[in-house]
Amino acid sequence: MSSRPRIERRTRPGQGVAVTAARLRNSFIKVGILSGTGEHPNATGGQTVAEVAWWNEFGTVRVDARPFLRTGLRENLREYRRIMRVFLPKVAQGQMTNVQALGILGAKAVSDVQAKMTALGVLDSGQTRQHINYQVL
Secondary structure (H helix, E strand, C coil), X not given: CCCCCCCCCCCCCCHHHHHHHHHHXXXXXXXXXXXXXXXXXXXXXXXXXXXXXXXXXXXXXXXXXXXHHHHHHHCCHHHHHHHHHHHHHHHHCCCCCHHHHHXXXXXXXXXXXXHHHHHHCCCCCCHHHHCXXXXXX
């Protein structure tokens, strides 16, 4: 007769989920042109990289909108949810931190937005594309 291994519970039932939920409740990701990007090198009037990105995203009187940020993220929501379904149990089990999980998600979102910029022809000097970034808060 073999003895079964004894399973020890490290937390009360449901506590791991509650702790994980509390950690993630106040964590989020900013994706886009973050503050402090400075002047766009091709700007004639001192416009910032953020302003040029805004004009591309929403359009101007002379240029149609090319919404790379909103559509780049919206088109990939299903994939972001899938990624979080994979990482949430790992965060709950302490195998990774919420910052690590959100960092992976942020890097994926940056890649998706940059790909959308290329697909829409938002290519200026490459400055806008290079300044797409994420921040875990």
